Amino acid sequence: MINHILSTAKRNLTMQTRAYPIDFFISKLLSCFFTILGAFFMYNIVFKGNVSIHFIKFSGTSDYMSFAILGCFTNLFVRGTFLNVSRSFITEMREGTLDSLLISPVNYMGYLSGNMLEQTMITSGELLAAMIITLPFGLRFPSINVVSTLLCISITLISLFGMAIILSGIMVYFKDTYLSQNTVFSVLFLTTGVLFPIQYLPSWIQVFSNLIPVTYSLRILRNSVLVGLDIVSQARDFITLALLSAIYFAVGVLLINKIMKKAPEKQFI
Amino acid sequence: MLIAKGLKKNYISKEKNGFFRSSVKTIEAVKGIDLTIEPGKIVGLLGLNGAGKTTTIKMLSTLLEPDEGSCSVDGLDLVKDAFKIKHIVNMIAGGERMVYWRLTATENLEYFGKLYNIPKNELKNRIDGLIEFVGLKERANEPVEKYSKGMKQRLQIARGLINDPKYLFMDEPTLGLDAPIARDLRKFTKSLAREKGKGILLTSHYINEIEELCDYVYIIDQGLKIMEGTPKEIASIVANCTNQYKIKMLDFSEKLKSQFETFLRTVQSDYFIEAADGGYEIDVTSHMDIQGELIALLSQHTKIISFAAMEPKLEDAIITLSEVKAYEQIHA
Ligand SMILES: Nc1ncnc2c1ncn2[C@@H]1O[C@H](COP(=O)(O)OP(=O)(O)O)[C@@H](O)[C@H]1O
Ligand SMILES: [Mg+2]
Numbered sequence: 347m348i349n350h351i352l353s354t355a356k357r358n359l360t361m362q363t364r365a366y367p368i369d370f371f372i373s374k375l376l377s378c379f380f381t382i383l384g385a386f387f388m389y390n391i392v393f394k395g396n397v398s399i400h401f402i403k404f405s406g407t408s409d410y411m412s413f414a415i416l417g418c419f420t421n422l423f424v425r426g427t428f429l430n431v432s433r434s435f436i437t438e439m440r441e442g443t444l445d446s447l448l449i450s451p452v453n454y455m456g457y458l459s460g461n462m463l464e465q466t467m468i469t470s471g472e473l474l475a476a477m478i479i480t481l482p483f484g485l486r487f488p489s490i491n492v493v494s495t496l497l498c499i500s501i502t503l504i505s506l507f508g509m510a511i512i513l514s515g516i517m518v519y520f521k522d523t524y525l526s527q528n529t530v531f532s533v534l535f536l537t538t539g540v541l542f543p544i545q546y547l548p549s550w551i552q553v554f555s556n557l558i559p560v561t562y563s564l565r566i567l568r569n570s571v572l573v574g575l576d577i578v579s580q581a582r583d584f585i586t587l588a589l590l591s592a593i594y595f596a597v598g599v600l601l602i603n604k605i606m607k608k609a610p611e612k613q614f615i
Numbered sequence: 616m617l618i619a620k621g622l623k624k625n626y627i628s629k630e631k632n633g634f635f636r637s638s639v640k641t642i643e644a645v646k647g648i649d650l651t652i653e654p655g656k657i658v659g660l661l662g663l664n665g666a667g668k669t670t671t672i673k674m675l676s677t678l679l680e681p682d683e684g685s686c687s688v689d690g691l692d693l694v695k696d697a698f699k700i701k702h703i704v705n706m707i708a709g710g711e712r713m714v715y716w717r718l719t720a721t722e723n724l725e726y727f728g729k730l731y732n733i734p735k736n737e738l739k740n741r742i743d744g745l746i747e748f749v750g751l752k753e754r755a756n757e758p759v760e761k762y763s764k765g766m767k768q769r770l771q772i773a774r775g776l777i778n779d780p781k782y783l784f785m786d787e788p789t790l791g792l793d794a795p796i797a798r799d800l801r802k803f804t805k806s807l808a809r810e811k812g813k814g815i816l817l818t819s820h821y822i823n824e825i826e827e828l829c830d831y832v833y834i835i836d837q838g839l840k841i842m843e844g845t846p847k848e849i850a851s852i853v854a855n856c857t858n859q860y861k862i863k864m865l866d867f868s869e870k871l872k873s874q875f876e877t878f879l880r881t882v883q884s885d886y887f888i889e890a891a892d893g894g895y896e897i898d899v900t901s902h903m904d905i906q907g908e909l910i911a912l913l914s915q916h917t918k919i920i921s922f923a924a925m926e927p928k929l930e931d932a933i934i935t936l937s938e939v940k941a942y943e944q945i946h947a
Contacts, residue, residue, distance in 0.1 A: 357715070360718060449704075451732075607680070611679060
């Protein structure tokens with residue numbers, strides 16, 4: 347298992363660095379940069395630098411730029427880990443390597459974990475660069491609670507991995523990347539509170555938001571970084587996030603074993 | 616020893632008819648196949664496109680679970696012990712896929728080797744050996760996308776051998792390869808069985824390839840076995856099913872024509888004639904070997920300019936064999 351994790355991560359890193367790594371990296375950073383730039387103009391030109399009382403009440407902070415920047419950072423992780431990891435099996439299918447993989451005694455979870463490990467490493471690098479790019483826009487965290495921030499990041503990674511496993515199964519089952527990827531990504535972007543607190547959304551959408559771990563991750567991250575809340579005072583959010591992560595993870599593991607067993611039948615040669 | 620009994624596999628595929636509606640279609644790809652592979656022997660699986668060769672191979676290599684039937688590989692059960700069986704079987708398919716194009720040959724083999732949990736030192740030796748074996752030593756550290764077709768195919772062979780399998784399944788391995796490379800591959804396949812004692816199942820739709828390599832042959836059509844035997848037996852049956860002669864001669868008189876047609880009727884054969892620069896050209900198709908009789912008959916009446924017996928075609932043989940099989944089933 348460990349063997350499969352490490353060799354898959356190493357394999358991916360080799361492939362990534364061989365095929366246009368710079369273009370890839372820059373395009374990701376640019377999209378983060380433009381999202382933040384958009385938020386910056388909205389804030390300074392449309393709202394003239396004033397956030398409403400509602401915003402402060404919903405988010406617990408009046409620093410909209412830091413709020414938006416943290417949203418974009420999280421979104422960078424959602425895209426890097428959740429979306430890229432979920433694409434790994436169907437990419438093997440498309441490139442004609444799934445049979446060589448499945449004919450070997452590969453451990454599905456080891457394989458997926460390897461992809462997750464590699465994506466986490468790459469995305470962390472991107473995050474560092476993104477932090478430097480966004481410095482001029484002013485991310486301020488004078489009262490950060492480091493322990494609860496770190497715990498939040500750890501559980502968030504587990505939840506993103508769980509979601510990735512489920513989506514990877516769905517993609518293989520329906521042999522679709524485009525629709526599932528783009529729909530899921532846009533839905534997550536709109537409903538989990540990347541650029542605004544979810545309380546602005548219609549209440550029926552909020553019901554949905556509350557089933558997605560990313561919603562809790564964003565809230566805990568902002569409360570820990572910007573407001574400085576500790577673990578205990580966010581216990582409810584932490585417990586819900588952990589529970590959701592466990593559920594997504596368990597469903598993913600069950601699903602992927604079932605689906606991958608049938609995967610070779612799905613590809614027509 | 617690998618013993619398969621009554622293997623069956625259906626594919627269920629959805630067909631779109633209209634925007635929202637779709638219907639489910641079941642394709643019976645393999646309808647009950649028995650076969651045996653002994654270590655050190657090459658077994659051929661011969662059939663036309665769509666006969667079920669790839670499906671059979673994928674079942675044997677644990678990629679597809681059979682719907683019915685059983686298979687034991689050295690006493691292990693194909694379904695229950697699939698995980699253990701993966702360590703002693705492998706598959707090589709024709710074409711350039713099944714390896715990572717963005718990795719080098721060495722990196723590919725390293726990755727697959729690690730999936731089999733081969734210890735580091737042993738893996739390194741094995742990779743060196745395999746790369747040498749398939750003649751990729753000079754280019755082993757170049758990304759596969761820069762390789763020619765033949766080189767990619769050779770790397771795939773190395774991949775198929777990375778776990779040193781006891782049973783190797785080769786699915787049309789020479790498909791799309793240039794003649795000299797295909798010849799090398801055949802030689803190589805032979806040595807894997809003879810020298811390394813591997814049990815090999817080879818599919819092909821080239822009768823010559825099968826004849827040259829195999830110790831035993833199964834012919835399948837539409838998911839069913841229509842015949843089995845040694846390559847000699849198969850070749851003679853195939854040859855008997857389809858004999859084609861191309862004859863050029865000076866003359867084709869009325870007298871000859873009537874005698875010729877009478878003869879062909881007795882052997883249930885057809886012919887086709889055409890006038891060709893100062894003479895006549897005849898094509899004869901027959902289920903029997905009538906070479907001697909044809910020459911004797913024609914040379915009594917005219918001068919034969921050229922006489923060619925065409926190579927037997929597997930396609931024709933399989934069509935004939937399955938007709939015979941269907942006939943036997945109806946009258947059984
Ligand atoms: N993934 C699949 N889904 C549906 N039908 C398939 C699939 N793969 C093969 N078939 C069908 O099953 C039959 C046998 O195919 P195959 O085993 O590939 O034959 P061969 O290798 O002898 O050409 C064919 O009719 C083919 O169209
Ligand atoms: Mg085939």
